[in-house]
Amino acid sequence: xxxxxxxxxxxxxxxxxxxxxxxxxxxxxxxxxxxxxxxxxxxxxxxxxxxxxxxxxxxxxxxxxxxxxxxxxxxxxxxxxxxxxxxxxxxxxxxxxxxxxxxxxxxxxxxxxxxxxxxxxxxxxxxxxxxxxxxxxxxxxxxxxxxxxxxxxxxxxxxx
Numbered sequence: 748x749x750x751x752x753x754x755x756x757x758x759x760x761x762x763x764x765x766x767x768x769x770x771x772x773x774x775x776x777x778x779x780x781x782x783x784x785x786x787x788x789x790x791x792x793x794x795x796x797x798x799x800x801x802x803x804x805x806x807x808x809x810x811x812x813x814x815x816x817x818x819x820x821x822x823x824x825x826x827x828x829x830x831x832x833x834x835x836x837x838x839x840x841x842x843x844x845x846x847x848x849x850x851x852x853x854x855x856x857x858x859x860x861x862x863x864x865x866x867x868x869x870x871x872x873x874x875x876x877x878x879x880x881x882x883x884x885x886x887x888x889x890x891x892x893x894x895x896x897x898x899x900x901x902x903x904x905x906x907x
Contacts, residue, residue, distance in 0.1 A: 760846040761795045763837070765854045766807045768792040768826075769897050770815065772863045775905060777885035777898055780814065780869060781876040788890040789878075791897065793854070803855040804828060811859060815877075816868030823862035829904050831856045833893040856897050858904050 769791045770778040782788040794810030796803070807826060808819045819826040833854045837845060867877050880888060882901050889895040 760849070761844045762797075762799060763795075763845055763849045763852045764799070764803075765793055765795040765852055766803055766810060766857060767833070767854050767894060767897055768807050768811055768857045768859050769901055770811065770817065770859045770861060771882065771901060771905060772861060772865075772879070773905075774863065775882040775901055776863070776879045777882050777901065778815070778861075778867065778877060778879055779885055779888055780874040783871070783873055783875045785890075786875070789888045790890060790894050792859075793894075795852075804857070807855075807857045807859075814870050814873055817859070817861060817865060819859055821861075823860075824865075825860045827858045827860070827904060829856040829858060829897075829900070831900075833896075835893055854893060856900075858901065860905065 777791070779789040779791065782790065792811050792814050794806060794814070796806045804826065811817050811819055818824070833856070834851055835854070836850060837852050842850070869875070869877055882898055886895045886898040889898060
């Protein structure tokens with residue numbers, strides 16, 4: 748039996764609803780960022796909703812700005828909802844961030860086209876390195892299988 752969680756503690760749990768944003772140029776070069784807490788873990792921008800009623804597009808825009816400094820509404824940028832979701836088990840090392848009865852996360856996919864040469868300003872507490880790679884190479888470098896799969900779908904969704 749799972750112990751009851753006081754209502755006052757519930758607001759500190761991460762919501763098991765997140766976004767994955769594949770940031771790319773028109774030439775399909777993909778931005779990957781390396782996690783500060785897990786060297787060698789390269790990924791696209793990801794992040795959880797702050798509130799259950801926060802729209803996924805708002806989550807995507809917020810997370811992109813927080814993690815890369817990119818404004819999705821800047822000239823030449825186009826945020827595209829791919830209308831796809833992944834449901835996957837939460838990695839054991841991050842389960843403590845979620846309520847005790849939560850084992851899976853639902854991840855909503857977006858693409859963000861940005862002009863080549865777009866400046867990136869990493870959030871140093873979250874990420875220590877960034878690199879742009881051609882989409883196939885980026886997919887090979889992704890730590891997460893769902894992230895790699897999303898990058899491999901990029902040509903189907905780019906330019907919409």
